[in-house]
Amino acid sequence: xxxxxxxxxxxxxxxxxxxxxxxxxxxxxxxxxxxxxxxxxxxxxxxxxxxxxxxxxxxxxxxxxxxxxxxxxxxxxxxxxxxxxxxxxxxxxxxxxxxxxxxxxxxxxxxxxxxxxxxxxxxxxxxxxxxxxxxxxxxxxxxxxxxxxxxxxxxxxxxxxxxxxxxxxxxxxxxxxxxxxxxxxxxxxxxxxxxxxxxxxxxxxxxxxxxxxxxxxxxxxxxxxxxxxxxxxxxxxxxxxxxxxxxxxxxxxxxxxxxxxxxxxxxxxxxxxxxxxxxxxxxxxxxxxxxxxxxxxxxxxxxxxxxxxxxxxxxxxxxxxxxxxxxxxxxxxxxxxxxxxxxxxxxxxxxxxxxxxxxxxxxxxxxxxxxxxxxxxxxxxxxxxxxxxxxxxxxxxxxxxxxxxxxxxxxxxxxxxxxxxxxxxxxxxx
Amino acid sequence: xxxxxxxxxxxxxxxxxxxxxxxxxxxxxxxxxxxxxxxxxxxxxxxxxxxxxxxxxxxxxxxxxxxxxxxxxxxxxxxxxxxxxxxxxxxxxxxxxxxxxxxxxxxxxxxxxxxxxxxxxxxxxxxxxxxxxxxxxxxxxxxxxxxxxxxxxxxxxxxxxxxxxxxxxxxxxxxxxxxxxxxxxxxxxxxxxxxxxxxxxxxxxxxxxxxxxxxxxxxxx
Numbered sequence: 001x002x003x004x005x006x007x008x009x010x011x012x013x014x015x016x017x018x019x020x021x022x023x024x025x026x027x028x029x030x031x032x033x034x035x036x037x038x039x040x041x042x043x044x045x046x047x048x049x050x051x052x053x054x055x056x057x058x059x060x061x062x063x064x065x066x067x068x069x070x071x072x073x074x075x076x077x078x079x080x081x082x083x084x085x086x087x088x089x090x091x092x093x094x095x096x097x098x099x100x101x102x103x104x105x106x107x108x109x110x111x112x113x114x115x116x117x118x119x120x121x122x123x124x125x126x127x128x129x130x131x132x133x134x135x136x137x138x139x140x141x142x143x144x145x146x147x148x149x150x151x152x153x154x155x156x157x158x159x160x161x162x163x164x165x166x167x168x169x170x171x172x173x174x175x176x177x178x179x180x181x182x183x184x185x186x187x188x189x190x191x192x193x194x195x196x197x198x199x200x201x202x203x204x205x206x207x208x209x210x211x212x213x214x215x216x217x218x219x220x221x222x223x224x225x226x227x228x229x230x231x232x233x234x235x236x237x238x239x240x241x242x243x244x245x246x247x248x249x250x251x252x253x254x255x256x257x258x259x260x261x262x263x264x265x266x267x268x269x270x271x272x273x274x275x276x277x278x279x280x281x282x283x284x285x286x287x288x289x290x291x292x293x294x295x296x297x298x299x300x301x302x303x304x305x306x307x308x309x310x311x312x313x314x315x316x317x318x319x320x321x322x323x324x325x326x327x328x329x330x331x332x333x334x335x336x337x338x339x340x341x342x343x344x345x346x347x348x349x350x351x352x353x354x355x356x357x358x359x360x361x362x363x364x365x366x367x368x369x370x371x372x373x374x375x376x377x378x379x380x381x382x383x384x385x386x387x388x389x390x391x392x393x394x395x396x397x398x399x400x401x402x403x404x405x406x407x408x409x410x411x412x413x414x415x416x417x418x419x420x421x422x423x424x425x426x427x428x429x430x
Numbered sequence: 431x432x433x434x435x436x437x438x439x440x441x442x443x444x445x446x447x448x449x450x451x452x453x454x455x456x457x458x459x460x461x462x463x464x465x466x467x468x469x470x471x472x473x474x475x476x477x478x479x480x481x482x483x484x485x486x487x488x489x490x491x492x493x494x495x496x497x498x499x500x501x502x503x504x505x506x507x508x509x510x511x512x513x514x515x516x517x518x519x520x521x522x523x524x525x526x527x528x529x530x531x532x533x534x535x536x537x538x539x540x541x542x543x544x545x546x547x548x549x550x551x552x553x554x555x556x557x558x559x560x561x562x563x564x565x566x567x568x569x570x571x572x573x574x575x576x577x578x579x580x581x582x583x584x585x586x587x588x589x590x591x592x593x594x595x596x597x598x599x600x601x602x603x604x605x606x607x608x609x610x611x612x613x614x615x616x617x618x619x620x621x622x623x624x625x626x627x628x629x630x631x632x633x634x635x636x637x638x639x640x641x642x643x644x645x646x647x648x649x650x651x
Contacts, residue, residue: 026632029613090596090613142615143481143594143628166481167594173479191632194468235476416598
């Protein structure tokens with residue numbers, strides 16, 4: 001059992017790299033083996049149930065009776081533009097952010113993994129951080145959370161910052177993005193290189209607009225980031241600004257220590273880019289592949305997931321609802337080895353550490369999702385054998401009146417459940 | 431390339447402070463390969479804002495007497511590591527790094543006087559003061575390095591909670607002794623008892639910790 005909680009970095013060096021779990025912080029206690037639950041941060045929809053954002057827990061272990069079923073659903077009250085979330089380094093808490101209201105909801109997922117409990121809210125994020133808006137990414141660091149944001153309170157544009165909070169929810173500091181690369185989106189660390197990459201998207205006044213309206217506004221469309229910043233992670237100092245196409249979103253470092261590169265999808269141009277460490281220690285950004293045909297209409301490359309053996313990269317494109325699996329054995333020349341339509345729209349993809357199970361959700365942003373018949377809302381689970389995806393189960397979030405499912409995280413019974421006897425201490429309570 | 435101090439592992443095992451199997455645990459061969467392929471940022475070129483503030487706590491020293499965990503004077507700092515002696519997973523990495531730091535600090539007398547290393551056992555039932563004394567003997571510290579345990583697990587629980595150090599006791603099975611599931615963490619604490627950094631496996635680089643100590647402590651006093 002204890003093997004299952006070896007640190008990601010420790011296991012990285014202790015065993016050959018194996019396989020969203022594969023896209024987590026190297027400082028996070030990793031879940032290996034069969035996940036029991038998929039936690040889905042879900043946007044509320046008016047008229048669907050209570051209409052509030054909620055954390056939905058789905059049974060994911062085929063050996064259990066709740067497989068493929070909704071195990072629990074905890075409403076946070078109100079709609080906040082539920083988007084991403086992340087565990088604290090010890091995997092005891094799941095932090096979830098609202099891009100619209102900038103509220104952060106902290107769930108205890110350790111005490112009863114099948115029934116997460118909302119234990120804290122951070123309601124003064126813009127004030128505490130000195131004007132940061134839109135908490136987006138939640139990335140575990142030892143003893144604290146690194147939050148990459150999207151916007152600011154002054155003009156709701158794209159200038160934004162990285163923010164740190166302690167695991168106890170205390171504000172630590174704000175680090176504004178550099179002047180030549182003011183936008184933010186993702187932040188990912190390569191621990192062995194002491195390098196962090198950050199990517200860039202757009203501000204509140206763009207991401208809260210309806211997509212067709214936004215895409216028809218040429219001036220607004222200029223307000224997207226096109227930079228990736230290389231940081232000295234320990235010093236939190238920007239070292240290099242790399243120019244890339246518009247809206248480079250998710251960053252995935254390769255896992256093997258000798259693989260000194262990361263992949264990033266340029267969302268609006270539908271290109272896959274690599275960021276490679278050069279022999280002099282600096283980095284270069286290089287286009288490595290087109291994602292799908294270069295149609296007039298952008299496909300919106302939205303999420304990517306790297307396998308733990310650095311062999312496969314799953315790439316979701318929202319507009320055609322497809323996943324394409326690239327063989328990234330040659331990182332400078334990835335090739336598509338498989339593609340499949342997941343739904344009428346698809347956004348997030350998460351794979352297990354062993355690479356055998358892959359989960360997809362459908363929602364991008366409340367005002368960017370399709371409408372009418374196109375607005376499918378689901379979680380779909382598949383098996384992956386290295387060649388193809390095989391459907392396992394799905395949960396229809398519309399039918400269940402849950403909302404728009406977005407970010408997924410995995411949970412496991414017993415991960416922190418105490419089996420201590422009375423004379424032995426159990427879990428430390430904060 | 432960072433290397434394990436194998437002499438310490440063997441020495442500690444021989445001293446009876448750690449199971450002999452520790453030195454041969456293949457899992458630690460992997461840790462042996464851990465390398466930090468970068469030069470740490472320069473001392474004083476970055477900030478380490480307080481993450482949290484902890485209290486001082488009275489525990490048991492290796493001579494069985496009550497001992498404050500921190501008891502820091504102005505201008506001092508401590509590195510606090512929670513381990514248990516029968517741990518065959520992450521704890522040896524933590525202790526090995528503190529051992530390296532002890533040796534490095536010893537070469538800088540002024541800094542050595544201002545830094546205190548503290549190893550605290552998670553497992554007071556088995557890690558008695560006498561066993562902690564054995565560990566200290568095996569490691570032969572050159573500087574200020576305390577080896578603490580507690581009267582009981584109940585006495586230790588508030589310390590772990592204060593530091594945000596999780597631990598879960600997994601009872602033993604037929605042929606396997608009980609063990610503790612925990613996330614490896616080493617805490618850098620300043621004289622105000624502010625936690626200025628937390629190191630886990632992917633951050634526990636002796637060079638980085640040394641630069642952090644110098645950054646936190648500033649100019650020689």
